[in-house]
Amino acid sequence: MNEAGTATVVIVPGLRDHVADHWQTHLAGKLRKVRTVPPLEHDKLSREARVAALDGVLADIDGPVILVAHSAGVMITAHWAQRHSREVRAALLATPPDFESPLPDGYPTPDDLRRNGWLPTPRQALPFPSIVAASTNDPLARFYRVAEMARDWGSRLVDIGAAGHLNPAAGYGPWPRAEELIDDLDREEGRS
Template sequence: MQERQPNVHSDNLMSLETTPTVLIVPGLRDHVAGHWQTLLEQKLANAASVPPLEHDKLSCAARVAALEAALSAIDGPVILVAHSAGVMIAVHWAQQQHSRPVHGALFATPPDFEEPLPEGYPTQDVLSGHGWLPCPRKPLPFPSIVAASRNDPLARFDRVAAMAASWGRRLVDLGEVGHLNPATGYGAWPQAETLIRELL
């Protein structure tokens, strides 16, 4: 499938390479070749990522612990760049009163775990049993941008808009970009760089 990209252009990366570390927080499928998060980490000189789990891959607590460990290994300010379930990992982490400050976060196409997901994805019973539910709704302690799709199979736009409002953060309407992943035709996502720059 030919890769598509939202209608935005990429500026140079000078400001990103001299500012906070960009920490990539992947979803449950971890690092996927050709995914915009993987490509972004390869492109930026100041990027790192949360490593894949070897065990307890569906455990929210294990994912949050992995994020905490990755953050602890970084000195200085951090911008989180999370996609899909990675958004939920970051939100669960943020609302557990960790003392590690975060400069800001870009949350792209978060899933709605409070409604049934399409076939092939974990059921609500499984998600609940692994600690993902309920979805945290308290305001976040750092600036963030929530980028939402109009035709994401994992979450209705209005539901993501409600999440962003409860977290007290800005919502960006991406239009019809599916789940913003290779399966829906998206590789590099230049708009990520633009949105990250807005958090600097």
């Protein structure tokens, strides 16, 4: 990995925050210029609080940023992009959930998500280049729904195969493909 050029990589975790054997945690441990959005102490399901936490991290960084979001972190990123305009070079958006469809047991209900500001899902084009990495058997989103989000966001869709939700429960600690996709984004942005 080329360390994403001069950009700082900002890890945007999902609702379960920092997970020890998660690919984002492994990635953060390998990079020199990296920040992770910290877990919330209160209002853990609040979209507004999550977006503010991401913006707070970005406010402390000088220079370009590459966002690396997973699951609800993708939705945090999409909501953040609607309201803020800090310099973001690009984003890797891995396995976004379909919050507009009922999620499996153990996850927030559509009513919980609506009450906490997650719905509707933002569909405006993102103001920076992005890749959406989509799994063909993600229990939190059907592939065609993720493809629709990618299209609406102006993102390049990358089919990562049957990777579940790309988390430890699906067998992912390290995910080397993340480094490749970040490098792709960095090279693409460097050519533009």
